[in-house]
Amino acid sequence: MAQTSISTEKLRRLLLRLPYECLGLDLSGVGRSKFVKTVLKHLWQLIRNPNSAVNHRKRAQIILITLAFSVATASSGVIYGLYKVVSNLRTTAFTQKPAMRRTRSQIMLDNGARVMYVPYEENADNKKRVLIRPRNDDRYEHDKFLFKYFGKNNTSQLFYSKFLSQLSIIYRILVPKFTDRNSFLIAIQIFFLVMRTWLSLFVARLDGQIVKDIISGKGRKFLVDLLCWFLIAFPASYTNSAIKFLQRKLSLNFRINLTRYIHDMYLDKRLAFYKLTFDNQASSSVIANIDNSITNDVTKFCDAICSVFANIAKPVIDLVFFSVYLRDNLGTFGIVGIFVNYFITGFILKRWTPPLGKLVSKRSAAEGDYYNYHLNLINNTEEIAFYHGTKVERTKVNALYDYLMDQMLLVDRVKVNYNILEDYVLKYTWSALGYVFASIPIVITTYTTGVNNKEINMREFIVNKRLMLSLADAGSRLMHSIKDIAQLTGYTNRIFTLLAVLHRVHSTEFNYGSTVDETELKVGGDSSQNNEIVRGTVQKSFNGIRFENIDVIIPSKYGKEGTKLINKLKFQIPPVLTLDNANSDSQVNISQKLVSQGPGSSMLILGPNGSGKTSIQRIIAEIWPIYNKNGLLSVPGGSDLFCLPQKAYFIQGGTFRDQLIYPMSADTFFDMGHRDKELVHILGEVKLDYLLKRGKGWQYLDAVAEWKDVLSGGERQRMNFARIMFHKPRFVVLDESTNAISAEMEDYLFNLLKRYRFNFITISQRPSLIKYHDLALEIAGDETWRLQDLGTDEAITSIEKEIETLQEKLENVNVWEDERAALTRKLAHV
Incomplete structure (x- = not known):
């Protein structure tokens, strides 16, 4: 028992002695209540008093930094814990009120914003509310003037104006305004970069002090300095982890901003995703493999720009801090020599840097080609299997893979000589020069005074050597960043090309890649006329579908001089428009207009392959232009027009309900008050109600599958008719919509359209469909056409x-x- 008391007393004396040895603070007689306040006050006085002992001041700084980081970490943990508690309480409160819960994923607000409920954690009932601000269409119209063409020279020089101009424009998307959260993250990252450099100075000084303690045999000071080493290790580790986290977080935020910007232009009502195929200026592989550009290139660009920023900011900060500190030890001559060495090294490495930007761009293009061909195999597996085309496909895939490997190996091969030069200069030459510069003050002091103080010289050499190595590391990372910037130029050029093309296609003045008028303008044509490549007029909210003198021309770089399929096409459905009052068409709302009191009008378009039948539907859907200036297209507005393509489309990974109501979303379906019983009734109307027996009744509507493979050809075409019955448009255009359906079912479906008084246009090659239509438009295939009423003598004779x-x-x-x-x-x- 007495031995335990003695050990406790020794430990108490040691704890009281430690503050005195470490900080010169005598805590004898200080009560427990005033212990923390006395220590903090003494630490603050040591830092502010320039006359305090150097060792005590350094240790005080280390302790305060450690305390500050510890308090910040603890505070963050407490705040996050409170946030989780409040979130759980709110979730529990909402769970107790079923009427307040929302089962669907999102809500569209009146201002265009969306409120999404994203499930998180393992419990699907826990949903996080996310507000997505409405898009600003004016921004994309304004930004298109920024994405001007900088020339075809794809160089990878460090300070070439094309690279900096492209990067400055893209940066406006990554950081849209000064108060953006990404600006805050960049500021925090710079703070931690400065903090890491400052801590490196502390570590370098402490390293020299520990070596001095060991050589001089001062065991007590050695233990105290070793304790300070463990204290400074916490904020140093925290700082390094924070820098890595902020770099990754910033990269993800950049990717979010850039991807949303691209999606808003690529997938909107102007159908940029479709019109890209007509942009002849977009011959780059970026657009040929746009799926790879939007996914892989955006990710690589964001990672590269954040990595380059960290790799440049940290060395620059280190160079400034270490140079200021080393100037007191090495003198101006030593610092000048170091930076002369840097400039010479930078010049040599820049001269021998391979064109990595161009090579990386080619490698990305090869990756896109290889990826797209595999995607093509997946989408056409059945057709390839029927043809037994395995050998041809394997040859093509192997060729693309070999080319991809050549491009990847080419990047590595051109780096070999550069890496040899880089390692020799940065690792070995700079290390040798570091020893030379670090020994300069010791040699000069010993030579001038004639006294060789080994302890002091050893301490100064260790500190100078560590700082020189850190400075050399900063310089080498700065030189390495030249190579990183060269790769960044390749990614930047691809992203800029993607954005420039999207802005060009998204513009209301898009000319479908036509270059004929531009050529005429260079020769000396009238600019007011030559700039109007697409001159036709489109009238919206019309009480029917009308063509007036429209030349059906395939969009190409030749514009109106391209291949003409039909000349001066003219027709109208219904033939006679009637209104419920005497007001003109422009004065009456579309909901007040009546087509006719009898059954809906219908027209059959007949003609051989390649005659332009489907092209008429493309013009009605406004995805093909009207080139001739006297051409007029009048179409219904909004949801009154429904165009069905030859191949029925099905959402990948969607439910059976999603397929029936396409292009309406499930959220909109329920928000508008629709119910599943409507869909069950529609399935019965098109004779598809037997599909519900495959599941447990109506639960089949929630089934998820690859429906284009599950349903047969005839079932897929009947799904198109089910969509017509659900959306109830006033006008429908059907392109070969019954060629996979039996004659009995075809007769039933067309009579169904007539029974519900739909106005429809059918595109087909079968004259047997004449009996379901009122008009017949025959396309001859030589730009001529003939429209006839199927009730006339001429039509009867033809039948x-x-x-x-x-x-x-x-x-x-x-x-x-x-x-x-x-x-x-x-x-x-x-």
Whole structure:
């Protein structure tokens, strides 16, 4: 028991002695209540008093920095804990009120903003509310003037104006305003970079002091300085982790801003994703593999720009801090020699730097080609299997893979000689010069005084050597950043090309890649006329579909001089427009207009392949331009027009309900008051209600599958008719929408459209569909066309001729049956 008391007393004396040895603070007689206040007050006085002992002041700084980081970490943990508690309480409160909960994912507000409820953690009931601000269309129209063309020379020079100009424009998207959160993250990152350099100075001084304590045999001071080493290790480790986290966080924020900016232009009502195929100026592989550009290139660019920023900011800060400190030890001559060495090294490395920007751009293009071809294989597996085209596909894939490997190895091969030169200069030459510069003050002091103080010289040499190595490391990272910037130029050029093309296609003045008028303008044409490449007029909210003198021309670089499919096309559905009052069409709201009191009007477009039938639908959908200036297209507005393509589209990974209501989202479906019983009724109307038996009744509507593979060709086409029944548009355009459906079902579906009085235009090659339509538009294939009313004598004569042709074929049935019987007998004797 007495031995324990003695040990406790020794420990108490040691703890009281430690502050005195470390800070010169005598705590004897200080009560427990005033202990912390006395220590903090003494630490503050040591830092502010320039006459205090150097060792005590340094240790006080280390202790205060450690305390500050500890308090900041603890405070952050407490605040985050309180936030989690409040969030859980709010979640629990909402859970107790089922009427307050929202089961769908998002809400569209009146101002265009969206409120999304994102599930988090393992519990699906926990949802985080995220507000997405409305997009500003004016911004994209304004920004298109910034993305001007800087020339075709894709150079990777460090300070080339093209690279800096492109980067400065893209930076406005990454950091849209000074008060943006990314500005705050950049400021915090710079703070931690400065803090890491400052802590490196502390570590360098402490390192020299520990070596001095060991050589002089001062064990007590050694233990005290070693304790300070462990104290300074916490803020140093915290700072390094914070820098890495902020760099990653900043990269993700940059990626979010850039991706949303691209998506807003690429996927909007102007259909930029479709019109990109007509932009002849976008011959770059960036647009050919735009999926790879939006996903991989954006990610690599954001990672590269954040990495380059950290790799440049940290060395620059180190160079400033270490140079100021070393100037007192090495003198002006030593610092000048160091920076002369840096400039010479930078010149040599810059001269021998390979064109990494161009090589990286080619490698990204090769990756996109290889990725896209595999995507093509996935989308066409069945067709390739039917053709047994494995050998051809394998040859093509291997060729693309070999080219990709060549591009990747080419980047590594050109780095070999550069890396040899870089390692020799930065690692070995700079280390040798570091020893030379670090020994200068010791040699000069010993030579001038004739006294060699080993302890002091050893301490100064250790400090100078450590700072010289840190300075050399900063310089080498700055030289390494030249290579990183060269790679960044490649990514920047690809991203800038992507944004420039999207702005060009997204513009209301997009000319579908036409360059003819620009050529005429250079020759000396009238600029007021030559700039109007697309001159047709589109009238919205019309009470029908009307073509007036429209030349159907395939969009190309030749513009109106391109391939013409149909000349001066003119028709109108319905043929006669009637209103419920005497007001003009422009004065009456579309909801007040009536088509007719009888059944809806219909027209059949017939013609051979390549004659321009589907092109008429593309013009109606406004995805093809009207080149001739006297051409007029009048179409209904909003949801009154529904165009069905030849191949029915199905959302990847969507529910069966999503397929039925496309292009409406499930959130909008429920927000508008629709119910699943409507969909069940529609499935019964198009004879698809048997699909519900595959699941547990209506739960099949929530089933998720690859529906384009689950449903047969006929079922997919009937899904298109189900979409018509759900959306109830006044006008429908169907392009070969029944070619995979049996004759009985085809008859039923067309009569269904007529029963519900839809106005529809059918594009087909089968004259047998004439009986379901009122008008027939025949495309001859030589730019000519003929429109006829199927109730006229001429149309009746044409139908009678078709009937006579069918009767002649029926008369040969007996002959064909005799031939079949003869072939059967021959087969039996074999």
